[in-house]
Amino acid sequence: MSGRGTVKRQRGHKARLELTGAQSAILDEQAFAAITVWNCLHAYWTHFSGKRPILAQADQAIRQARVDFPFLAVLPAQAAQAVLKTYRQAWENFFNPDHPARRPIFRSKKGRPRLAVDVPQARNMRIVRLSARWGAVTVPMVGRVRFRWTKDLPGVGRNSPAGAVTGGRLVKEADGWHLVFRTETPAAPVPAHQGPQVGIDVGVTVAPALSDGTMREHGPWLTLGEREHLRRLEKTSARRRAARPRKSRPSGRERRVYDQIARLRAKAKRRAVDWQHRTTTELAATFAVITVENLSIATMVRSARGTIEAPGGNVAQKAGLNRAIAGQAWGRTVALLEYKSADRGGQVVKVPARGTSQTCHRCAHRDPAARNGTRYACTNPGCGWVGHADTNAAININNADGSAVSGRGDLGTARSAKRQPPRAA
Known part of the structure; x- marks a missing residue:
């Protein structure tokens, strides 16, 4: 809260991205690189039996890993630093008795992991509104991307609310990649609600x-037709899973059924x-x-x-x-x-x-x-x-x-x- 009695209200707004196949593949590589950076940090952090390394040492270890392993270079440097901050915060939450967080562990790339990439700073995102339904944003190492405009973002456009976009987080869901904008708007203290x-x-x-x-x-x-479609897809996936040899990877047809169920x-x-x-x-x-x-x-x-x-x-x-x-x-x-x-x-x-x-x-x-x-x-x-x-x-x-x-x-x-x-x- 500032001295003038105003507060900064932080919120998030999720928008679906309109990506090409090549852009989606780049984001997939970045997300898997972020998982690798997390696992490298966890191995490095838990290697020390006594005093843990300081943030500067962990930061230097990330920089060296990006040099030694070229496939990690697909992850933007700021996103890699965000992985370090998230990992450090995970330990703080674990040691906080009032927080229900569990002990940080290695993250698996098998199955269907939740893919995400941080965009810590908004100065290079260059957000503009193209029309009533579409906007455009610059994603690091991906380029210019259109996204669905469903809500006015603070500080973007003439008639936008006061405030600013401070960053974002790219998240992959069943229907594709989304960008969660982190917004910050000024808000004056509100009077007490007088309702029942x-x-x-x-x-x-x-x-x-x-x-x-x-x-x-x-x-x-889901509608009746959608529920029936889901039931048939689940029966199909069960048949193909039963016919597949144990400990073998799903076929392309089986994965496509899983994708339809997820959507x-x-x-x-x-x-x-x-x-x-x-x-x-x-x-x-x-x-x-x-x-x-x-x-x-x-x-x-x-x-x-x-x-x-x-x-x-x-x-x-x-x-x-x-x-x-x-x-x-x-x-x-x-x-x-x-x-x-x-x-x-x-x-x-x-x-x-x-x-x-x-x-x-x-x-x-x-x-x-x-x-x-x-x-x-x-x-x-x-x-x-x-x-x-x-x-x-x-x-x-x-x-x-x-x-x-x-x-x-x-x-x-x-x-x-x-x-x-x-x-x-």
Whole structure:
């Protein structure tokens, strides 16, 4: 925050690149070279049993590797320096007790690794807008590339918002290469949001339920024809995988089937992310305080396979539940709510998730048998409330005490209503 009371808001914007076959091949080579640089750094870093080398020594090792191994020269020097910074940050995240990062390991080139190349500085990108739907950018060692223009970039063009593009990151997905622009815009402090507060309960088979009795519905991410096409492709891939000798590489026909499956799943993900963005924007603009469950998603999607000594049960059913939870992307929904609420003067509050689905919000009677699917019928003879189970859980979430994880305002004032007796629906 500057002395004038303004803050710099950092955001990212992803745009699809229109590449030729030769340009795409160059970016593939750069991405694999970046993986090699990471692995060389990891081998160099872990070689020392005592004090780790300083950044200057690691930087010199990268420069020497680019001289000794000419295939690493396809990676721009700035992108190689970005790999070093990312690797160092990975160790800092690992040693940070408040960060869930794992220990850095070697990255494999086999299978389908996630390919990415950093563009740390924007001074040579020369971003221009060509038309209403297209823009152009200079990619290091690739040249001039067109990209889909879906949002105005700060500092680009006459009518663009104030700010600047500070860099980018090239990422390859199922439908090709994308460029994620890193943007920085000035933002004045926003006043506290004056809207109501709400609790949200997320589910697997139904849409998110709000404590005001409403839901945010969405249909299937793929049409009926697309789902049938995906089913046929998965059957084809299973047949070809079963016919292939063990430990042999997939044929070109098998890889093409995998690519088609990946493109269909990527299409479903894009539609899901678009729905999440539009829904969270509406929620952040409407409500001042949004209460969500503090879920440990990594623990929830842990495999039930067990070990050889103690094998697990209902493995297939648990695997299906894990896929359903991952498909809903609860963590992404909360992350979107956090920064969008903060931009509008609101806040997101996380509360303990234990018992919210089994407790009656009206009389606080807790009974696991009271919930049957999406129906909740309180078993307390003196209450007998009947309604939607997710709405009941959302009201309990809204009535629970928690801690703010983002936003502004007086938390004590915002949470004062939580200490009142349970209210009727």
